[in-house]
Amino acid sequence: MRRFYLIGFLVLVSFDTFAQVCFKLTANHAMPPEATLDWVWRLLSTPWVYCAIACYVGAFLTWMTLLEHAPIGPAFAASHLEVISVMALSVVLFGEKIGTPQLIGSALIIAGIVCLAISETDAEKPPATT
Amino acid sequence: MSATVVTLWLINVLLDTFGQLSFKAAAAGHGLGEGAARWKAMARRPWIWIGVGCYVAEFVVWLAFLSLVPLSEGVLLGSINIVAVMVAGRVLFNEKFSPLRTAGILLVAAGVAVVGLS
Numbered sequence: 001m002r003r004f005y006l007i008g009f010l011v012l013v014s015f016d017t018f019a020q021v022c023f024k025l026t027a028n029h030a031m032p033p034e035a036t037l038d039w040v041w042r043l044l045s046t047p048w049v050y051c052a053i054a055c056y057v058g059a060f061l062t063w064m065t066l067l068e069h070a071p072i073g074p075a076f077a078a079s080h081l082e083v084i085s086v087m088a089l090s091v092v093l094f095g096e097k098i099g100t101p102q103l104i105g106s107a108l109i110i111a112g113i114v115c116l117a118i119s120e121t122d123a124e125k126p127p128a129t130t
Numbered sequence: 131m132s133a134t135v136v137t138l139w140l141i142n143v144l145l146d147t148f149g150q151l152s153f154k155a156a157a158a159g160h161g162l163g164e165g166a167a168r169w170k171a172m173a174r175r176p177w178i179w180i181g182v183g184c185y186v187a188e189f190v191v192w193l194a195f196l197s198l199v200p201l202s203e204g205v206l207l208g209s210i211n212i213v214a215v216m217v218a219g220r221v222l223f224n225e226k227f228s229p230l231r232t233a234g235i236l237l238v239a240a241g242v243a244v245v246g247l248s
Contacts, residue, residue: 083205109241
């Protein structure tokens, strides 16, 4: 069962990560962004936008399956920790530079997500007698 | 960040939060039944369609946002959605904040501020 969760979380993070990468590829394809139908057509004319939608649907279904059995805390963390994998892929695929503010900011955000995940897990347990 | 980027970011947070709250409103309450009947009952509630509309709009706004910022920065700034939804949940649905939850929210908000103000 532990293995089921582990694989489930990995699948969830992968879907979320690839959705964001596909979003970025879609945005790059449709440059420049403008409030016109032309831009919307450029968005819809790249296969990446459909990959992004497919990843979203995949993530949704994985999330719903996991939530049936998995505790909400780790599930919550896994669904937001894609921040790390997306940053890593941004460097590799798009040659983005991660500066010091981004490093500090991401460390704070990740610490916050871990706190939230633990607090969600605690909330799941029956209230302790005080 | 330019004014356009900030505007798109704010619209994105608003749409995401309003969408999430709409879904919550659609799913909340008793008497919805179970299984397929529950989904049918929810589909009759306007809230679920308002939620779907918000998400479709958010999709477009997010693409415009990502056209203007690097992806690594975009996902970090997007983390503010977690904070906004939890704060709104507290205000509107009276959800409780434990000290740990408050700490988590403050850490995420601080992280977004560091990235956004740099």
